[in-house]
Amino acid sequence: MANFAMHITLDPAETDYVQSILQHKVIKKNTVLLNSGDVSRYVYFVNRGCLRLYHTDSTGLEHNLSFSPENWWSSDIASFSGQRPAFYSISALEDSDVFCLSYDALETLYIQIPKFERFFRILTQNGFSMYQRRMTSNLSKPAEERYRHFQKKYPYLEQRITQKHIASYLGITPVFLSMLRRRT
Protein backbone atom coordinates (compact mmCIF):
# COMPACT_ATOMS: atom_id res chain seq x y z
CA MET A 1 0.00 0.00 0.00
CA ALA A 2 3.04 2.17 0.16
CA ASN A 3 2.33 2.77 -3.51
CA PHE A 4 -0.60 5.07 -2.82
CA ALA A 5 1.49 7.08 -0.40
CA MET A 6 3.51 8.27 -3.39
CA HIS A 7 0.89 10.79 -4.40
CA ILE A 8 -1.67 11.10 -1.58
CA THR A 9 -1.78 10.47 2.18
CA LEU A 10 -4.30 8.05 3.66
CA ASP A 11 -5.41 7.62 7.27
CA PRO A 12 -5.68 4.07 8.70
CA ALA A 13 -9.41 3.80 8.04
CA GLU A 14 -8.91 4.78 4.41
CA THR A 15 -6.08 2.33 4.05
CA ASP A 16 -8.28 -0.45 5.44
CA TYR A 17 -11.05 0.47 3.06
CA VAL A 18 -8.77 0.36 0.05
CA GLN A 19 -7.35 -2.96 1.09
CA SER A 20 -10.83 -4.36 1.47
CA ILE A 21 -11.75 -3.64 -2.13
CA LEU A 22 -8.57 -5.05 -3.67
CA GLN A 23 -8.70 -8.67 -4.71
CA HIS A 24 -5.49 -10.60 -4.43
CA LYS A 25 -4.82 -13.12 -7.14
CA VAL A 26 -1.99 -15.59 -7.67
CA ILE A 27 -1.46 -16.53 -11.28
CA LYS A 28 0.85 -18.77 -13.22
CA LYS A 29 3.08 -17.83 -16.11
CA ASN A 30 1.14 -17.28 -19.35
CA THR A 31 -2.18 -16.77 -17.61
CA VAL A 32 -4.26 -14.31 -19.62
CA LEU A 33 -5.88 -11.64 -17.43
CA LEU A 34 -7.49 -9.71 -20.25
CA ASN A 35 -8.42 -10.90 -23.70
CA SER A 36 -8.58 -8.42 -26.55
CA GLY A 37 -12.24 -7.92 -27.39
CA ASP A 38 -13.48 -8.44 -23.84
CA VAL A 39 -14.38 -5.53 -21.60
CA SER A 40 -11.64 -4.95 -19.05
CA ARG A 41 -13.25 -5.19 -15.62
CA TYR A 42 -10.06 -4.70 -13.60
CA VAL A 43 -6.87 -2.74 -13.37
CA TYR A 44 -3.97 -4.74 -12.03
CA PHE A 45 -1.26 -3.81 -9.58
CA VAL A 46 1.68 -6.20 -9.72
CA ASN A 47 2.94 -7.36 -6.34
CA ARG A 48 5.24 -10.09 -7.64
CA GLY A 49 6.13 -11.26 -11.12
CA CYS A 50 5.57 -9.42 -14.38
CA LEU A 51 2.69 -8.70 -16.75
CA ARG A 52 2.73 -7.60 -20.33
CA LEU A 53 0.22 -5.51 -22.26
CA TYR A 54 0.12 -6.34 -25.96
CA HIS A 55 -1.89 -6.11 -29.13
CA THR A 56 -2.46 -8.93 -31.57
CA ASP A 57 -2.63 -7.58 -35.11
CA SER A 58 -4.68 -8.80 -38.05
CA THR A 59 -1.92 -11.18 -39.13
CA GLY A 60 -1.75 -12.75 -35.67
CA LEU A 61 1.50 -11.05 -34.66
CA GLU A 62 1.77 -9.78 -31.10
CA HIS A 63 3.15 -6.33 -30.30
CA ASN A 64 4.15 -5.64 -26.71
CA LEU A 65 3.24 -2.21 -25.51
CA SER A 66 4.45 -2.44 -21.93
CA PHE A 67 5.85 -4.63 -19.20
CA SER A 68 4.68 -4.30 -15.61
CA PRO A 69 7.00 -5.78 -13.02
CA GLU A 70 6.59 -5.36 -9.24
CA ASN A 71 4.92 -2.12 -8.18
CA TRP A 72 3.59 -1.24 -11.60
CA TRP A 73 0.03 -1.01 -12.76
CA SER A 74 -1.27 -2.62 -15.90
CA SER A 75 -4.46 -1.95 -17.82
CA ASP A 76 -6.04 -1.25 -21.17
CA ILE A 77 -7.10 2.10 -19.86
CA ALA A 78 -9.50 2.89 -22.71
CA SER A 79 -11.31 -0.40 -22.23
CA PHE A 80 -11.39 -0.11 -18.47
CA SER A 81 -12.38 3.51 -18.15
CA GLY A 82 -14.99 3.36 -20.89
CA GLN A 83 -16.05 -0.25 -20.19
CA ARG A 84 -15.61 -0.98 -23.89
CA PRO A 85 -14.09 -4.00 -25.65
CA ALA A 86 -10.34 -4.07 -25.22
CA PHE A 87 -7.87 -3.44 -28.00
CA TYR A 88 -5.08 -4.95 -25.90
CA SER A 89 -4.56 -8.17 -23.99
CA ILE A 90 -2.76 -8.70 -20.71
CA SER A 91 -0.91 -11.82 -19.71
CA ALA A 92 1.71 -12.95 -17.22
CA LEU A 93 5.33 -13.34 -18.30
CA GLU A 94 6.16 -15.06 -15.00
CA ASP A 95 4.36 -16.64 -12.07
CA SER A 96 2.91 -13.54 -10.46
CA ASP A 97 0.61 -12.21 -7.84
CA VAL A 98 -1.46 -9.14 -8.43
CA PHE A 99 -4.05 -6.93 -6.78
CA CYS A 100 -7.17 -6.45 -8.85
CA LEU A 101 -9.24 -3.29 -8.62
CA SER A 102 -12.62 -3.58 -10.28
CA TYR A 103 -14.33 -0.82 -12.24
CA ASP A 104 -17.28 -0.68 -9.86
CA ALA A 105 -15.05 -0.66 -6.79
CA LEU A 106 -12.98 2.15 -8.26
CA GLU A 107 -15.97 4.28 -9.19
CA THR A 108 -17.26 3.84 -5.65
CA LEU A 109 -13.82 4.65 -4.30
CA TYR A 110 -13.78 7.92 -6.23
CA ILE A 111 -16.99 8.86 -4.45
CA GLN A 112 -16.01 7.61 -0.99
CA ILE A 113 -12.50 9.03 -1.03
CA PRO A 114 -12.17 11.71 -3.69
CA LYS A 115 -8.45 11.91 -3.05
CA PHE A 116 -8.22 8.91 -5.34
CA GLU A 117 -9.27 11.04 -8.27
CA ARG A 118 -6.05 12.87 -7.57
CA PHE A 119 -4.04 9.72 -7.14
CA PHE A 120 -5.10 8.26 -10.46
CA ARG A 121 -4.86 11.59 -12.18
CA ILE A 122 -1.22 11.82 -11.20
CA LEU A 123 -0.58 8.17 -12.00
CA THR A 124 -2.11 8.66 -15.43
CA GLN A 125 -0.20 11.88 -16.01
CA ASN A 126 3.04 10.07 -15.36
CA GLY A 127 2.09 7.29 -17.73
CA PHE A 128 0.99 9.82 -20.32
CA SER A 129 4.30 11.57 -20.16
CA MET A 130 6.22 8.28 -20.37
CA TYR A 131 4.44 7.45 -23.58
CA GLN A 132 5.11 10.92 -24.95
CA ARG A 133 8.80 10.42 -24.41
CA ARG A 134 8.73 6.94 -25.82
CA MET A 135 6.89 8.13 -28.93
CA THR A 136 9.48 10.81 -29.47
CA SER A 137 12.25 8.32 -28.99
CA ASN A 138 10.67 6.01 -31.55
CA LEU A 139 10.16 8.80 -34.03
CA SER A 140 13.66 10.15 -33.76
CA LYS A 141 16.00 7.26 -32.98
CA PRO A 142 17.12 4.14 -34.82
CA ALA A 143 16.52 0.70 -33.30
CA GLU A 144 19.98 0.33 -31.85
CA GLU A 145 19.76 3.51 -29.79
CA ARG A 146 16.29 2.58 -28.60
CA TYR A 147 17.63 -0.75 -27.46
CA ARG A 148 20.62 0.78 -25.64
CA HIS A 149 18.27 3.16 -23.96
CA PHE A 150 16.00 0.31 -22.88
CA GLN A 151 19.00 -1.50 -21.40
CA LYS A 152 20.04 1.54 -19.41
CA LYS A 153 16.56 2.38 -18.21
CA TYR A 154 15.36 -1.13 -17.36
CA PRO A 155 18.44 -3.26 -16.61
CA TYR A 156 16.37 -5.57 -14.41
CA LEU A 157 13.87 -6.20 -17.20
CA GLU A 158 16.60 -7.02 -19.68
CA GLN A 159 17.56 -9.98 -17.54
CA ARG A 160 14.05 -11.25 -16.96
CA ILE A 161 12.39 -10.84 -20.31
CA THR A 162 13.08 -12.95 -23.36
CA GLN A 163 14.50 -11.42 -26.47
CA LYS A 164 11.48 -11.88 -28.58
CA HIS A 165 9.40 -9.90 -26.12
CA ILE A 166 11.96 -7.13 -25.88
CA ALA A 167 12.20 -7.03 -29.67
CA SER A 168 8.44 -6.76 -29.94
CA TYR A 169 8.46 -3.92 -27.39
CA LEU A 170 11.10 -2.10 -29.41
CA GLY A 171 9.25 -2.64 -32.65
CA ILE A 172 11.94 -4.78 -34.30
CA THR A 173 12.27 -8.47 -35.14
CA PRO A 174 13.96 -10.92 -32.74
CA VAL A 175 16.38 -11.69 -35.53
CA PHE A 176 17.46 -8.09 -35.78
CA LEU A 177 17.75 -7.71 -32.00
CA SER A 178 20.04 -10.71 -31.95
CA MET A 179 22.25 -8.90 -34.45
CA LEU A 180 22.28 -5.73 -32.41
CA ARG A 181 23.29 -7.64 -29.31
CA ARG A 182 26.23 -9.24 -31.06
CA ARG A 183 27.73 -5.85 -31.84
CA THR A 184 27.70 -4.73 -28.21
Added chain:
Amino acid sequence: MANFAMHITLDPAETDYVQSILQHKVIKKNTVLLNSGDVSRYVYFVNRGCLRLYHTDSTGLEHNLSFSPENWWSSDIASFSGQRPAFYSISALEDSDVFCLSYDALETLYIQIPKFERFFRILTQNGFSMYQRRMTSNLSKPAEERYRHFQKKYPYLEQRITQKHIASYLGITPVFLSMLRRRT
Protein backbone atom coordinates in the same frame (compact mmCIF):
# COMPACT_ATOMS: atom_id res chain seq x y z
CA MET B 1 -16.40 26.36 -21.98
CA ALA B 2 -18.50 23.64 -23.47
CA ASN B 3 -15.31 21.64 -23.37
CA PHE B 4 -15.49 21.08 -19.63
CA ALA B 5 -19.05 19.88 -19.93
CA MET B 6 -17.72 16.82 -21.72
CA HIS B 7 -16.67 15.16 -18.49
CA ILE B 8 -18.14 17.13 -15.58
CA THR B 9 -21.09 19.47 -14.97
CA LEU B 10 -20.54 22.98 -13.69
CA ASP B 11 -23.01 25.44 -12.17
CA PRO B 12 -22.95 29.07 -13.34
CA ALA B 13 -20.79 30.23 -10.43
CA GLU B 14 -18.23 27.55 -11.15
CA THR B 15 -18.23 28.42 -14.81
CA ASP B 16 -17.61 32.06 -13.95
CA TYR B 17 -14.79 31.12 -11.66
CA VAL B 18 -13.09 29.02 -14.28
CA GLN B 19 -13.43 31.75 -16.87
CA SER B 20 -11.90 34.22 -14.46
CA ILE B 21 -8.70 32.23 -14.09
CA LEU B 22 -8.18 31.56 -17.80
CA GLN B 23 -6.03 34.06 -19.64
CA HIS B 24 -6.89 34.68 -23.23
CA LYS B 25 -4.01 35.21 -25.59
CA VAL B 26 -3.86 35.99 -29.28
CA ILE B 27 -0.65 34.88 -30.93
CA LYS B 28 0.84 35.02 -34.37
CA LYS B 29 2.10 32.13 -36.44
CA ASN B 30 5.45 30.79 -35.22
CA THR B 31 5.12 32.32 -31.77
CA VAL B 32 6.83 30.06 -29.25
CA LEU B 33 4.72 29.46 -26.14
CA LEU B 34 7.12 27.09 -24.43
CA ASN B 35 10.82 26.73 -24.95
CA SER B 36 12.48 23.43 -24.23
CA GLY B 37 14.49 23.84 -21.04
CA ASP B 38 12.12 26.36 -19.48
CA VAL B 39 9.59 25.36 -16.87
CA SER B 40 6.13 25.18 -18.39
CA ARG B 41 3.92 27.54 -16.42
CA TYR B 42 0.76 27.05 -18.47
CA VAL B 43 -1.36 24.49 -20.21
CA TYR B 44 -2.99 25.78 -23.36
CA PHE B 45 -6.45 25.29 -24.71
CA VAL B 46 -6.71 26.17 -28.38
CA ASN B 47 -9.69 28.29 -29.30
CA ARG B 48 -8.60 29.14 -32.83
CA GLY B 49 -5.58 28.13 -34.88
CA CYS B 50 -3.20 25.27 -34.23
CA LEU B 51 -0.27 24.54 -31.92
CA ARG B 52 2.41 21.92 -32.19
CA LEU B 53 4.35 20.15 -29.45
CA TYR B 54 7.82 19.09 -30.55
CA HIS B 55 11.24 18.07 -29.39
CA THR B 56 14.50 19.38 -30.76
CA ASP B 57 17.12 16.65 -30.71
CA SER B 58 20.86 16.94 -30.17
CA THR B 59 21.48 17.44 -33.90
CA GLY B 60 18.99 20.31 -34.04
CA LEU B 61 16.27 18.33 -35.80
CA GLU B 62 12.70 18.90 -34.67
CA HIS B 63 10.30 16.01 -34.05
CA ASN B 64 6.62 16.83 -33.82
CA LEU B 65 4.79 14.91 -31.15
CA SER B 66 1.35 16.39 -31.54
CA PHE B 67 -0.81 19.00 -33.21
CA SER B 68 -3.52 20.83 -31.30
CA PRO B 69 -6.16 22.50 -33.44
CA GLU B 70 -9.35 24.08 -32.08
CA ASN B 71 -10.69 22.51 -28.89
CA TRP B 72 -7.54 20.60 -28.06
CA TRP B 73 -5.21 21.05 -25.14
CA SER B 74 -1.47 21.31 -25.47
CA SER B 75 1.22 20.94 -22.83
CA ASP B 76 4.47 19.30 -21.85
CA ILE B 77 2.65 17.55 -19.07
CA ALA B 78 5.77 16.37 -17.26
CA SER B 79 7.19 19.86 -17.16
CA PHE B 80 3.92 21.45 -16.18
CA SER B 81 2.82 18.99 -13.53
CA GLY B 82 6.26 18.69 -11.96
CA GLN B 83 7.29 22.30 -12.63
CA ARG B 84 10.51 20.98 -14.13
CA PRO B 85 12.43 22.08 -17.24
CA ALA B 86 10.59 21.09 -20.37
CA PHE B 87 11.75 18.43 -22.79
CA TYR B 88 9.36 19.73 -25.42
CA SER B 89 8.61 23.08 -27.00
CA ILE B 90 5.27 24.48 -28.09
CA SER B 91 4.72 26.87 -30.95
CA ALA B 92 1.95 28.10 -33.20
CA LEU B 93 1.56 26.70 -36.70
CA GLU B 94 -1.01 29.37 -37.54
CA ASP B 95 -2.26 32.65 -36.12
CA SER B 96 -4.10 31.39 -33.08
CA ASP B 97 -5.88 32.31 -29.92
CA VAL B 98 -5.58 30.22 -26.83
CA PHE B 99 -6.70 30.09 -23.22
CA CYS B 100 -3.84 29.76 -20.76
CA LEU B 101 -4.27 28.00 -17.44
CA SER B 102 -1.40 28.58 -15.04
CA TYR B 103 0.02 25.99 -12.70
CA ASP B 104 -0.89 27.99 -9.61
CA ALA B 105 -4.39 28.68 -10.83
CA LEU B 106 -4.92 25.02 -11.59
CA GLU B 107 -3.66 23.84 -8.21
CA THR B 108 -6.01 26.31 -6.58
CA LEU B 109 -8.80 25.16 -8.85
CA TYR B 110 -8.27 21.55 -7.73
CA ILE B 111 -8.82 22.71 -4.16
CA GLN B 112 -11.73 25.04 -4.87
CA ILE B 113 -13.58 22.71 -7.21
CA PRO B 114 -12.34 19.14 -6.76
CA LYS B 115 -14.45 18.04 -9.71
CA PHE B 116 -11.57 19.32 -11.81
CA GLU B 117 -9.37 16.53 -10.53
CA ARG B 118 -11.86 14.30 -12.25
CA PHE B 119 -11.98 16.40 -15.38
CA PHE B 120 -8.25 16.37 -15.87
CA ARG B 121 -7.99 12.73 -14.86
CA ILE B 122 -10.36 11.81 -17.65
CA LEU B 123 -8.70 14.18 -20.11
CA THR B 124 -5.34 12.67 -19.29
CA GLN B 125 -6.68 9.12 -19.50
CA ASN B 126 -7.92 9.83 -23.00
CA GLY B 127 -4.59 11.26 -24.02
CA PHE B 128 -2.78 8.36 -22.42
CA SER B 129 -4.84 5.89 -24.36
CA MET B 130 -4.32 7.82 -27.61
CA TYR B 131 -0.56 7.57 -27.18
CA GLN B 132 -0.84 3.87 -26.39
CA ARG B 133 -2.61 3.31 -29.66
CA ARG B 134 -0.20 5.47 -31.56
CA MET B 135 2.79 3.65 -30.07
CA THR B 136 1.30 0.35 -31.13
CA SER B 137 0.63 1.67 -34.57
CA ASN B 138 4.22 2.86 -34.88
CA LEU B 139 5.59 -0.43 -33.64
CA SER B 140 3.52 -2.55 -35.93
CA LYS B 141 2.91 -0.62 -39.13
CA PRO B 142 5.08 0.67 -41.95
CA ALA B 143 5.18 4.37 -42.76
CA GLU B 144 2.69 4.22 -45.59
CA GLU B 145 -0.05 2.67 -43.47
CA ARG B 146 0.62 5.16 -40.70
CA TYR B 147 0.25 7.98 -43.18
CA ARG B 148 -3.00 6.60 -44.62
CA HIS B 149 -4.32 6.25 -41.11
CA PHE B 150 -3.37 9.82 -40.31
CA GLN B 151 -5.21 11.02 -43.42
CA LYS B 152 -8.36 9.14 -42.46
CA LYS B 153 -8.27 10.19 -38.82
CA TYR B 154 -7.36 13.85 -39.27
CA PRO B 155 -8.49 14.90 -42.76
CA TYR B 156 -8.77 18.52 -41.62
CA LEU B 157 -5.18 18.54 -40.36
CA GLU B 158 -3.90 17.12 -43.60
CA GLN B 159 -5.10 20.24 -45.38
CA ARG B 160 -3.75 22.71 -42.86
CA ILE B 161 -0.39 21.32 -41.97
CA THR B 162 2.66 21.38 -44.21
CA GLN B 163 4.25 18.17 -45.34
CA LYS B 164 7.42 18.54 -43.41
CA HIS B 165 5.45 18.81 -40.18
CA ILE B 166 3.31 15.81 -41.00
CA ALA B 167 6.41 13.85 -41.98
CA SER B 168 8.04 14.76 -38.69
CA TYR B 169 4.91 13.66 -36.82
CA LEU B 170 4.95 10.33 -38.65
CA GLY B 171 8.65 9.86 -38.02
CA ILE B 172 9.70 9.92 -41.67
CA THR B 173 11.54 12.39 -43.87
CA PRO B 174 9.65 14.96 -45.97
CA VAL B 175 11.33 13.45 -49.01
CA PHE B 176 9.88 10.05 -48.30
CA LEU B 177 6.43 11.44 -47.54
CA SER B 178 6.50 13.17 -50.91
CA MET B 179 7.16 9.78 -52.50
CA LEU B 180 4.31 8.15 -50.58
CA ARG B 181 1.93 10.84 -51.70
CA ARG B 182 2.79 10.34 -55.32
CA ARG B 183 1.72 6.71 -55.19
CA THR B 184 -1.75 7.53 -53.84
Added chain:
DNA sequence: CGTCTATTTGAATGTACTCAAAAGCGGTGG
Protein backbone atom coordinates in the same frame (compact mmCIF):
# COMPACT_ATOMS: atom_id res chain seq x y z
C1' DC C 1 9.08 40.78 -58.20
C1' DG C 2 12.81 38.49 -55.55
C1' DT C 3 14.23 35.73 -51.79
C1' DC C 4 13.68 32.06 -48.85
C1' DT C 5 11.82 27.84 -47.68
C1' DA C 6 9.25 23.73 -48.99
C1' DT C 7 8.51 20.12 -52.22
C1' DT C 8 9.73 17.06 -55.96
C1' DT C 9 12.66 13.91 -58.35
C1' DG C 10 16.53 10.72 -59.00
C1' DA C 11 20.58 8.00 -57.63
C1' DA C 12 23.22 5.79 -54.20
C1' DT C 13 23.32 4.02 -49.46
C1' DG C 14 22.02 2.04 -45.13
C1' DT C 15 18.85 0.09 -41.92
C1' DA C 16 15.89 -3.41 -40.86
C1' DC C 17 13.18 -7.38 -42.73
C1' DT C 18 12.18 -12.09 -44.68
C1' DC C 19 13.41 -16.64 -45.43
C1' DA C 20 15.93 -20.56 -44.23
C1' DA C 21 18.75 -23.51 -41.60
C1' DA C 22 21.46 -24.64 -37.58
C1' DA C 23 22.35 -24.39 -32.78
C1' DG C 24 20.84 -23.66 -28.00
C1' DC C 25 17.75 -24.15 -24.10
C1' DG C 26 13.92 -25.47 -21.12
C1' DG C 27 10.50 -28.31 -19.74
C1' DT C 28 8.45 -32.97 -19.56
C1' DG C 29 8.10 -37.80 -19.39
C1' DG C 30 10.19 -42.17 -19.42
Added chain:
DNA sequence: CCACCGCTTTTGAGTACATTCAAATAGACG
Protein backbone atom coordinates in the same frame (compact mmCIF):
# COMPACT_ATOMS: atom_id res chain seq x y z
C1' DC D 1 18.57 -38.14 -14.60
C1' DC D 2 18.73 -38.29 -19.22
C1' DA D 3 16.44 -37.92 -23.78
C1' DC D 4 13.42 -35.78 -26.52
C1' DC D 5 10.39 -32.15 -28.23
C1' DG D 6 9.22 -27.55 -29.05
C1' DC D 7 10.39 -22.98 -28.88
C1' DT D 8 13.93 -19.32 -28.92
C1' DT D 9 18.13 -17.56 -30.56
C1' DT D 10 21.84 -17.31 -33.85
C1' DT D 11 23.78 -16.84 -38.36
C1' DG D 12 23.87 -15.84 -43.30
C1' DA D 13 22.07 -14.41 -47.80
C1' DG D 14 19.01 -11.78 -50.38
C1' DT D 15 15.45 -8.05 -50.39
C1' DA D 16 12.57 -4.09 -49.26
C1' DC D 17 11.82 0.06 -46.94
C1' DA D 18 13.41 4.46 -45.86
C1' DT D 19 17.35 7.67 -45.74
C1' DT D 20 20.93 10.91 -47.45
C1' DC D 21 22.67 13.87 -50.84
C1' DA D 22 22.02 16.78 -54.63
C1' DA D 23 19.70 19.49 -57.91
C1' DA D 24 15.59 21.31 -59.97
C1' DT D 25 10.95 23.20 -59.34
C1' DA D 26 7.27 25.28 -56.92
C1' DG D 27 5.12 28.24 -53.38
C1' DA D 28 4.86 31.66 -49.68
C1' DC D 29 5.66 36.07 -48.06
C1' DG D 30 7.66 40.54 -47.63
